[in-house]
Amino acid sequence: MSYGLALIYGVLKIINLANAGILMLGAYVTWWMWDAFHLDPLLAPLIVIPLFFVFGVAMERLVVRRVLDQEPIVSLLLLFGVWLILQNVAYVIWTGDTRAIETPFVDATVKLGAMQLSWARIYVFCAGGITLAGLQLFLTRTHLGRAIRAVAQDREAAKLTGVDVDRVNAVAFGIGIALAAFAGSLLSLLFSFNPDFGGTLQLKSFCVVVLGGLDSFVGVAFGAVALSLAEAFGLRYMAASLQNLISFVVLVVVLIAFPKGIAGLLRSMRRG
Amino acid sequence: MAKLIGSLIVLALAAIVPLVAPHAEYVLGLLFLVFLYGTMATSWNILGGFAGQVSFGHAAFLGIGAYTTAILAGLGWPLWATLPIAGALAAIFSLLIGVPTFRLRGPYFAIATIGVGEATRLIALNWSSLTGGASGLTLATTPPLIVQYYLALALCAVCVAIAARIKASRFGYALAAIRSDPDAAETLGVDTTFTKTQALVVSAFMLGVAGSVYAMHYLFISPDSAFGFRTSISLVIMPIVGGIGTIAGPLLGAAIFTVLREQLEAYFPYLDLLAFGVILCAIVLFEPKGLLGPFDRLVKRRG
Numbered sequence: 001m002s003y004g005l006a007l008i009y010g011v012l013k014i015i016n017l018a019n020a021g022i023l024m025l026g027a028y029v030t031w032w033m034w035d036a037f038h039l040d041p042l043l044a045p046l047i048v049i050p051l052f053f054v055f056g057v058a059m060e061r062l063v064v065r066r067v068l069d070q071e072p073i074v075s076l077l078l079l080f081g082v083w084l085i086l087q088n089v090a091y092v093i094w095t096g097d098t099r100a101i102e103t104p105f106v107d108a109t110v111k112l113g114a115m116q117l118s119w120a121r122i123y124v125f126c127a128g129g130i131t132l133a134g135l136q137l138f139l140t141r142t143h144l145g146r147a148i149r150a151v152a153q154d155r156e157a158a159k160l161t162g163v164d165v166d167r168v169n170a171v172a173f174g175i176g177i178a179l180a181a182f183a184g185s186l187l188s189l190l191f192s193f194n195p196d197f198g199g200t201l202q203l204k205s206f207c208v209v210v211l212g213g214l215d216s217f218v219g220v221a222f223g224a225v226a227l228s229l230a231e232a233f234g235l236r237y238m239a240a241s242l243q244n245l246i247s248f249v250v251l252v253v254v255l256i257a258f259p260k261g262i263a264g265l266l267r268s269m270r271r272g
Numbered sequence: 273m274a275k276l277i278g279s280l281i282v283l284a285l286a287a288i289v290p291l292v293a294p295h296a297e298y299v300l301g302l303l304f305l306v307f308l309y310g311t312m313a314t315s316w317n318i319l320g321g322f323a324g325q326v327s328f329g330h331a332a333f334l335g336i337g338a339y340t341t342a343i344l345a346g347l348g349w350p351l352w353a354t355l356p357i358a359g360a361l362a363a364i365f366s367l368l369i370g371v372p373t374f375r376l377r378g379p380y381f382a383i384a385t386i387g388v389g390e391a392t393r394l395i396a397l398n399w400s401s402l403t404g405g406a407s408g409l410t411l412a413t414t415p416p417l418i419v420q421y422y423l424a425l426a427l428c429a430v431c432v433a434i435a436a437r438i439k440a441s442r443f444g445y446a447l448a449a450i451r452s453d454p455d456a457a458e459t460l461g462v463d464t465t466f467t468k469t470q471a472l473v474v475s476a477f478m479l480g481v482a483g484s485v486y487a488m489h490y491l492f493i494s495p496d497s498a499f500g501f502r503t504s505i506s507l508v509i510m511p512i513v514g515g516i517g518t519i520a521g522p523l524l525g526a527a528i529f530t531v532l533r534e535q536l537e538a539y540f541p542y543l544d545l546l547a548f549g550v551i552l553c554a555i556v557l558f559e560p561k562g563l564l565g566p567f568d569r570l571v572k573r574r575g
Binding site: 063066067073074076077078080081082083084085087088089091092249 | 324326328379382387391505508512543545546548549550551552553556557560
């Protein structure tokens with residue numbers, strides 16, 4: 001999910017507040033396909049990813065493009081409105097009841113030495129890792145991926161070298177949305193959820209992205225690790241209910257101390 | 273001048289409503305909410321509209337005001353005496369927040385305020401000895417509705433007057449300069465951080481007092497109601513729907529918001545926020561000046 005945010009921010013220079021809504025929708029679509037059509041939730045991403053890619057591209061074409069040239073705060077407010085719509089549409093359709101996916105696979109566990117691990121967690125971990133590797137390959141090895149990175153670095157220069165910026169914007173937004181929905185689909189295997197699902201995670205992924213630096217992919221992975229460590233250590237010293245507080249405090253502190261993220265810090269250290 | 277006379281007429285009309293219809297409790301209650309939300313929207317607008325610093329965490333100040341009143345009333349203070357303390361505590365808290373967060377700009381500031389708002393809610397939720405935790409606090413007594421009505425009306429009138437004064441003052445111009453270009457403002461000799469902090473403190477003080485009235489009206493407050501993200505959301509939506517950065521806009525937005533919400537909440541829960549999401553998107557896309565925009569054009573065409 002954080003990668004989706006970083007990608008969208010990097011390319012379009014807008015902050016996608018609707019990501020939490022997409023994450024929640026991804027989880028619901030997975031659940032709904034399992035509940036209504038008995039589709040194995042493990043296969044759901046095969047449908048979720050293309051579906052939301054199309055949705056993201058459509059969203060960029062119809063709505064986001066109109067505000068791209070305006071001040072950043074305008075797109076922030078717009079996507080915030082989109083989030084409100086998604087969330088409350090979900091309330092209307094699926095009610096506020098908490099849903100969970102329960103298949104034999106989700107509950108199965110495996111013993112690894114002294115640790116008891118659930119298959120679902122292993123699956124999610126692997127799927128996440130493979131996706132990130134795939135994304136990295138796509139961004140560095142394919143023509144379209146390079147075009148995306150070029151636009152992220154300098155929109156005008158990319159235009160001059162013949163990159164179709166509008167198309168790149170739409171594709172990047174689509175990928176970002178698809179990643180968020182994919183993350184939602186994976187998380188639905190681990191947690192139960194309701195239409196508010198994603199709000200806290202959204203803040204956390206902002207936190208991760210900000211920690212890592214808003215347009216650096218290595219930095220984002222770094223940020224994710226740093227935040228999980230901070231939360232895990234924090235838990236040893238304070239009540240579990242305060243766990244979320246840690247992310248917010250880290251977010252605020254990092255935003256203030258190094259607005260360019262860890263990657264920016266490293267870069268300036270190398271220079272200076 | 274015409275505007276001043278117009279506002280005085282509206283104020284006078286609002287003041288005689290309870291005299292004309294002393295038993296129309298539904299109407300009085302609804303108008304009370306319009307004034308209260310109008311106050312809240314106006315105070316958000318001072319920072320978010322005049323200075324362009326969009327905050328998603330303003331519920332924190334409302335919550336602090338509400339909790340101050342509830343806690344002090346629990347210690348036996350008279351309710352009226354808690355009003356200024358509620359404002360003052362919210363203002364002090366805003367200083368603590370403003371100093372670090374104003375180093376950030378635009379969207380970064382907005383994100384940081386989400387964090388601040390949620391962090392205050394979580395603290396209120398977990399500091400049970402002071403706040404009663406998730407079960408909240410209850411006030412023992414409340415002033416009669418008619419007193420609440422005039423209190424909210426007076427508060428709203430004072431806040432709108434202050435906002436109007438600010439907008440037309442040197443301070444207001446400095447805020448407008450920050451909104452359009454912080455670097456240029458700094459070059460022209462505006463101390464941007466100090467000016468933004470001033471706006472935040474004024475805004476927080478008003479919200480703190482509004483929070484105090486909020487607690488008196490609802491009698492029961494909990495971290496999710498007073499500090500909730502929904503509250504922060506409505507604070508953002510009202511001024512934008514009405515007309516961001518204007519004087520009448522937040523009031524118009526508050527009136528629409530309150531009436532729509534009361535109607536929708538009764539019949540279709542969740543639909544109110546859905547409707548506001550749609551309205552917010554529509555306004556941002558088609559009428560960035562809010563609902564006052566078409567009205568302004570009409571007046572200009574005539575004049």
